Amino acid sequence: MLNLAAILRESATRRPQAPALLHDGGMMTYAELDARSDAVAAALLARGVGPGDPVALQAPNIPDFPVAYYGILKTGAVVVPLNVLLRAPEVAHQLRDSEARTLITWVGVADEAARAAAKADVPDVFVINAVADSPGRPFHELTTPVSDPVPLAERAPGDVAAIVYTSGTTGLPKGAELTHFQMYMNADIPGRLFEIKAEDVVLTVLPLFHVYGMSSAMNLGIRFGCALSLVPRFTPEKVLTAIERDRATIFDGVPTMFGALLAYAEDHPCDTSSLRVCVSGGDAIPAQVFDAFEKRFGVPILEGYGMTETASTITFNPSPDDRRAYSVGKPVWGVEVQIWDEDGRRMPPGRSHVGELVTRGYQTMRGYHGHPEATAEAFASGWFHTGDLGYADSDGFLFLVDRKKELIIRGGYNVYPREVEEVLYHHPGVREAAVIGVPDERLGQEVKAIVVPRPGHTLTVAELVEYCRERVAAYKYPRLVEFRDTLPLTGTGKVLKKDLL
Structure with missing residues (x-):
């Protein structure tokens, strides 16, 4: 048995009164987060939601997201996180494709989400922070406290925990089936690499509906009993304010965030002395931004690489003392990466030997939900084809060059x-x-x-x-x-x- 929600239950058992979520409205302890997600689980079970049932979740980085997320997992159901920026036709596609019959959305996008649910014939819509004229039913109907902890539904390690849709930057989004074991390992291994501690505070501005924020910030932080400092929407001012307010020690971001913070800090002094490490992923960070950020803020950036289909980590620079600048690092424990030419032959190290990165290991998805042909194509020759071009140096550090399609x-x-x-x-x-x-x-x-x-x-x-x-x-x-x-x-x-x- 392995239910991913065990990471919350275990941290709540070890550190019940420790802060789990820090936000503009205050703080939620691990005991409170565990109890509130129990309430959601009990309510969903009472409505017939159970193991294997897809439940869509659409919300920004607010406390209700992890409350609903771990509540869904506790029932054995499958979380289908949805981007809050999607329009009704896009939401409808993902609801139909995932076969979700329940949608938990947020008041800020409720009207669009309700139109999508109607198009996709989704009968149950619950709205976080609902107001009088909100469509659907208020989310608080799912949050009535329960007297006893809800037993975690038994799931096999290879069972699907989440269906996460690709960004759709090059085509129609497909749902990557991510398993309980895969997602646990993607929280555990990266955290061990940069020696995360329970006393750390993870600045959580990466959207939790995206695999990077979900795995590398939320699940990782909950796995090790850290506090998550939630920022619902990225602006340099809000991020720097949260770092100073919550004394954040870890910041996970994408290159555009590092560039924006760097530009803002030129004219807005701030106290970021609590930071001990930054992590960059999602895209290759420009060397100029990398160097200028480290110099301005005095904190190392560890660059990694991953995809939605790998939930999310493939490679990582192990530590500030063991990294290669401008590299995305080496394959993490249990993961293999090779560079192949167009004929599927492995290429030797060196900048002149650019090819496609292919990978295999525990971190790769089970497949694209409902798309066996696309799954077979992605796993041609037994390796997952990333579609990214790069090369390896003689020490095994990997360098990204570009997307194959770009x-x-x-x-x-x-x-x-x-x-x-x-x-x-x-x-x-x-x-x-x-x-x-x-x-x-x-x-x-x-x-x-x-x-x-x-x-x-x-x-x-x-x-x-x-x-x-x-x-x-x-x-x-x-x-x-x-x-x-x-x-x-x-x-x-x-x-x-x-x-x-």
């Missing part, structure tokens, strides 16, 4: 967008940059840069083209440059390149 082929030459983006990030007038390939009749594709200037800087197309031309090969530099006020981002802060085309 590779630009200009006149027969391969152009890796990230390489050009790194150059642009070093320009003092560039705040954010994304490089894409656009159709070209003569060359097949042309290189285009979309740039967000830093406040107070005036940039020209000719200036940036020349800046890049002096620093990369002739076939790599962008001939096209477009200026924008912002870049489109997913709910987790990753640049949505398909919206730039």
Whole structure:
């Protein structure tokens, strides 16, 4: 038996009065979180929800998310976390695809969620923080306290604990089936790598509906009995305020967050002395941002790499004393990674040997829910194909180059967008940059840069083209440059390149 909710039950047993959740409204202890999730579990069981039943959960980083999340797991049901930024047609697709019959949503998106539930024929909709005119039924109907702890439903390690949908940056989202064992290990192993302690405070701004925030912040923190400092929505001011208020020791983020914090801190002094380590994932962090952040805040960044399908960790830099700057680290315990060429042959180490990263081990999903053909394609030759390009150095550290689907082929030459983006990030007038390939009749594709200037800087197309031309090969530099006020981002802060085309 292995029910992932055991991580909460065990921490509540060991440290009942320790803070589990810190938030704008106060604090919730481990005993309270365990009891409140028991109430949700008992109410769901009374309504016929049981082992294997998908239950959708849509909420920002507020205390009700972990309360509902662990309550669902305690029944043996399957959590289906949904992005709060999705529109009704997108929510309806994920409800139908996951076969969820119950939706727990949040008042801020309740109208959109209710329309989606109606389209997907989902009969039971509960609304967190419901008001008088909210659709569905108030979530508090599921939170009546119970006198005795709810026994954890018996689940096999290979049973599905969650169906988490891919971000859909390159196509229609698919639901990755993540098991109880897989998710437990993805909380346990990374925490051990950077020696997390019960006294740590994890700044939790990564969305809990995304696998990175769910596994590497929430489940990891609960597994080791830490306090989670919840920030519902990322802004530099809110994050820095929470770090100072709660004396956060660990910050997990994506590259855009580190860049935004760096820019904000230039004019807004703050006390971040409590931080002992930062973790970056979700995308490759630009070297300029990496170096400037460590210098400004005096805290090391440990970069890792993972995917929704791997729940979430594949590789990690083990510690501040054992890392390789700009690398995503080495495979974590029990995980294998190789670099393959287009013919499925393993490539030797070295920067000149770029290929696709393939992986296998306990961390890979069981499959895409209801999509056996896509599952078979992803696991061709017995390894999970990540779709990411990279190389390994002679010591086994892995370096990401780009997404395979984002590779630009200009006149027969391969152009890796990230390489050009790194150059642009070093320009003092560039705040954010994304490089894409656009159709070209003569060359097949042309290189285009979309740039967000830093406040107070005036940039020209000719200036940036020349800046890049002096620093990369002739076939790599962008001939096209477009200026924008912002870049489109997913709910987790990753640049949505398909919206730039």
